[in-house]
Amino acid sequence: MDHVVVVGAGLAGVRSVEALRAHGYQGRITLMGEERHRPYDRPPLSKAVLLGETDSTVVDSDLDALDVRLRLRTAAKGLRRGVLETTEGELEYDGLVIATGAVPIRLRGEGRQHVLRTIDDALELRERLVPGARVAVVGAGWIGAEVATAAARAGCSVAVVEAGETPLAAAVGAFAGGHTIPWYAGAGVELRLGAKVATVDPDGLTLMSGARVTADVVVSGVGVRPAVDWLKGSAVEIGDGVIVDEHLRTSLPNVVAVGDCAAWWSRRFGARLRVEHWDTALQAPDTAAAALLGEPAVYDPVPYFWSEQFGHMVQFAGHREAAERTLLRGDPRGDGRWAVCWLTADDRLAAILTVDRPRDVVQGRRVVQGGQRLDPVRLADPAVPLRDC
Ligand code: FAD
Structure with missing residues (x-):
């Protein structure tokens, strides 16, 4: 593989470049994005940037040291096997990472x-x-x-x-x-x-x-849709985003997809997931790079995200659709620190949302991953550490 093109210069795109190099890939890499800015992080846009605390959220990554050709203000328009059509002409690739994110509705x-x-x-x-x-x-x-x-x-x-x-x-x-x-x-x-x-x-x-x-x-603020219109008519299967397997491979050989635009098959939850959150854009590229280079990695995380609103830190881990019922941990009218747990029929944790309870989300994510059964009575008591429930 001599030339890998990464389409979409957001977080998932940059992380894909980093992951390719970390996995030992020494060929050429082109990172292409339609925005005019160098890759930047989005979570601070609705927080520190709107609050006037910062103007720049550029991703901390040394693209020169990664020896990548950065092509900004260039959009992908179409895809044929081995050829990417862009607003600046055609680009041949041996491997392709689709990381075009999502666009607001x-x-x-x-x-x-x-x-x-x-x-x-x-x-x-x-x-x-x-x-x-x-x-x-x-x-x-x-x-x-x-x-x-x-x-x-x-x-x-x-x-x-x-x-x-x-x-x-x-x-x-x-x-x-x-x-x-x-x-x-x-x-x-x-x-x-x-x-x-x-x-x-x-x-x-x-x-x-x-x-x-x-x-x-x-x-x-009514949601986003995956930025995949440019793939219409190509051999890449599209559903709610780019359809990828558990290795993040698309239906076209040597083409993988990551981040907000990718809907991957989760072995853990037996479902197709598309998660529009930062942790997925950060972590998935490692598996995608491995897949592109022929290594047998599987992407099967317990999804995680956070939001900062009205002075509260809200965090979520898991996949709530796998649950049968919900359980409240703590009293929202009390000290304001509470959590909602989603439990399966046999009392395993499928997902957890926490409000100002960061330890719960860390432990909860591990418990979802471990798949152990919990005692709902202990779980409802916020004084009992979640990992001991
Ligand atoms: P993107 O960041 O969208 O990057 C995709 C890039 O591809 C874009 O630059 C786009 O211009 C480019 N592109 C699109 N189409 C083409 C094309 N055809 N050709 C070339 N380039 C193209 N997540 C959390 O977990 N917690 C938070 O608190 C949080 N806050 C957020 C706040 C805001 C305001 C936003 C917008 C998102 C927030 N997120 C948060 C979500 C998180 O930022 C995204 O999940 C993450 O940015 C996804 O990264 P990505 O690289 O997949 O996509």
Whole structure:
């Protein structure tokens, strides 16, 4: 293998380059991305960058030392066996890593809507988060909650409009999400649940009910879709993202996929997973690089992610769809440190969401991995260390 092309210069792309070199690959590497920026981290965009604490989140990686050719402002347009079509012409490859991430879904309407995916999005939005600005955030998911946190801290008047019955309902279900409802009022943020947006207008939002939400700034945080349109018509199988096996190999030989755009087969959970979170972009490239180089690695993690919202550290590990029931650990109305555990029918931990209980998530992730049975009575007692349940 003489030339590996990595498409998508985000975290998963950079980590793929690092992993290829770590696995001893000495051939040429081209890292190609359509943005104009050197690879940067996204989690701080909705936190430190929006809060004005930093302007740059460039990934700490020495691309020169890795001997990689970085081609920015170049987008992949199509793929044939051995040939990548780009906006700058064709590029031949022996091995290809697809790491094109995801793109925000936009709402209908003529009004201006901000999304938050790139550093440019974050800097543009930050300019508009000024004291007194009326900000309407659509979606009380991870991004919506973090944007609302930053906007409220900036002194804006914030309304969050959410179609579901609780915040985070799509991500972690209404039981867990429901316990975050009081955080909104606590931060002075208006939360409208069960409210579906029809259109974004020049002066705010029109809801399906006909009601209006007046706003100076509209932010859509209604999710993303994998950035895989450029692969349509190629031999790479696409479903909800690029379909890859447990080695992260696509249906086309010598082509692997990683990060937000990849839906891999999880042996552990017997399901196809696509996880749009930082830890996956960080870890999966090691397996993908190994697979490309013909080593027998398998990617089978217990997925993990975190979110910082309304002064709380929210962390999640596992795959809740594998569970039968939920159990509350701690009292959300008490000291504010609590967790929701998802248990299988035979009392094994499938997933855990923790709020300001970092030790629980670390131990919980290991317990999900180990697969041991737990005593639900002990698990419900926050004084009992999770690993001893
Ligand atoms: P990306 O980071 O999206 O990188 C893909 C790159 O590919 C992009 O630069 C894109 O421009 C480029 N590209 C796309 N199409 C093409 C093409 N056709 N040709 C060339 N280049 C292309 N996760 C957490 O776990 N915790 C958090 O707190 C958290 N906060 C987040 C906050 C924000 C605002 C955002 C946006 C994400 C956050 N995430 C968080 C998610 C995490 O950042 C992503 O999972 C991670 O960035 C995925 O990395 P990636 O490399 O797969 O994709």
